[in-house]
Amino acid sequence: NDFDQLVDVKNGFISREIFVNADIYRQELDKVFTRAWLLVGHESLVPNPGDFYTSRMGDESVILCRDKAGEIHVFLNSCRHRGMKVCRYEQGNTSLFTCPYHSWTYTTDGKLQGVPLHRTLYDGVLDREANSLVSVAKLCNYKGSIWATWDKDAPDFHTYLGDAKIHLDQALDCRDGREGGSEVIGVHKWVFPANWKFAAENFLGDTYHNPSHRSVDLIGIGPSAAAGKKGRRDDELEKAKHVWISFPGGHGVHSAIQPEANEYIESFLDNPILEKYFRHCFEERKRRLGEQARLLPFVGTIFPNTSYHGRQPRGLCAWHPHSPTSTEGWRFFLVDKDAPQEAKDYLRHYYMRYSGPAGMTEQDDMENWLYATAASTGTIARRHPFNYQQSMGAYVTDHPLGGEVSTQVTEQIARGFYRRWTTYMQGGDWNELLGSPASNRQAAE
Ligand code: FES
Structure with a gap:
């Protein structure tokens, strides 16, 4: 297969073959999953x-x-x-x-x-x-999360993460890992009939799909929202400046930057234990992170198949491939180890309501991935590539957060992900896989 033709990021077209073709899937296992962290x-x-x-x-x-x-x-x-x-x-x-x-x-x-x-x-x-x-x-034991690679020549995990680090950090430990640490309070595992890349791409920062979650918005199930009302999270996110970032290693994130250090908004007035705990988290985070506390990590994918939720429901997702059209999703839900049991229980219930196979948002997402996969396996459908032309060129490369930073919803992150996927499929060396400026230039030419 000529992967440069299948993945034409310059013009914004990607063949459906890479989502359904059994031969390409076998090559992915060999060339991507035996090398990446x-x-x-x-x-x-x-x-x-x-x-x-x-x-x-x-x-x-x-x-x-x-x-x-x-x-x-x-x-x-x-x-x-x-x-x-x-x-x-x-x-x-x-x-x-x-x-x-x-x-x-x-x-x-x-x-x-x-x-x-x-x-x-x-x-x-x-x-x-x-x-x-x-x-x-x-x-690598990275803030409690365990990562591994089969490639002895792979760079260390910190190098592999690059500038995506500070976004993932806050998902792993909202208090920056210096106190107590995190623990997994449950793992959801389920198999769904879709290609693993649909899930990985969804978490790269595809906020364009928000209409899929309209029912969630309508009933208001955010961590501090009552039915029909907005919560603390909505308020923070509305004021913040959103950024979508494509990193050279193929990772992508959607985060938000608050214009100024904000104040805690009382959110759990009917429950003093929760109110005290979440206020403590807010203040500790601000004290420890300083200016960086203005960064609100939302979602992201660490290439190739690990995604995270940086805010509640805080946790990691692994999209394990089973076949070109079947994936096993795992969600590791995280809480602060030293949180009061009442806060852990509250968050566990919230996580189950919001995410995972029975959660409202995941059900919305899976419906899209399942039908898109099924509708892309036919002879005629496979002749027509997917369109990835959104926000072409609308990014800067000199932003302090690194990578290619866009301030509008963009498929630049997906283009970056598939550009790096192509490098792996073509057997690129680690210099190319980490996205040296030279290799990115070549890919764009
Ligand atoms: Fe393990 Fe024989 S002892 S397969």
Whole structure:
């Protein structure tokens, strides 16, 4: 496939083939998902030695595990003997992973330990080191979230994030990670019949799709909104100046900048515990972040398949590919670890109402992704590319937030995402994948 033709970002057209074609999907797994940094989970899912949580990288099962010494690892969930899953549970605690097929056992740091009839059948010389569980090449615990890559040549995660860092930071810990930290209070997992890129793109900052959520606006289910009324969030967002940013690594965000440091707006007058807690969060954030507290991160996608909500419902989403037209969505909901239980319960209920497979906004979004995927698989439909011509050229490159910054709704972020997707599909080196100015210029020419 000629990816430059399929992804024509210069003219704003992208072929539907990249959303439905099985051969392109297989190449994505090989060229994107084995190289990019992928979200695996969160440290709070494995708090104690021996704790494990099975996750996914691309379409493969992996085990996130904390070993006896407390160190976190990520392994391929496949036995080195005949490939059986060594862990068939979603989460738990163990001292050994015992393969159900022929009972090879692996320690929690991935080492092959037990081999039945080792002396008799293997002359006692089977190389245990070489037959340990396959480990990721690099792993990063970033403010509690666990990321990994299979590519030993990949840059460190901070470099990979680039200027998208400050936006993601506030999703991971609204108090900037210096006090208490965050914990996951639940993970929603569901499979939906759409290409994974529909979801990733949606969170890049496609606020153009807001009409899809009209019912949510009408009933007012924001974190501090009563039915039919606007809440604190709406008020803050209305006053703020919105920015849509495409970063060179393919990441994209929608954030907002408040014109001046604002004051806390009383929002939970009927509940003193919530009122006290949210006021404390607001004031702590302002004290710790200073000027930067004016930045209100909204949503974003870290290339390729991790999205976040920077404000409530605060959390991370992983869009795990199953096939060209099937995706498994995971939503990790985050709260401050030291929040009062009443605040955690309040937020958990809000998250379920707002997001996830039963949440109002996600249901709206999925309807779009599902029908768009289904309507793009036909012979005639596949001859007609999608249009990505919105706000062409309407961005600046000298903004202090970095990247290509637009102050109007734009598909520049999506164009940037697919420009970088093309670089991966063409086997670009890491200099190109991080979007060096030279490689971006070439792509635009
Ligand atoms: Fe695991 Fe044989 S497949 S021991």
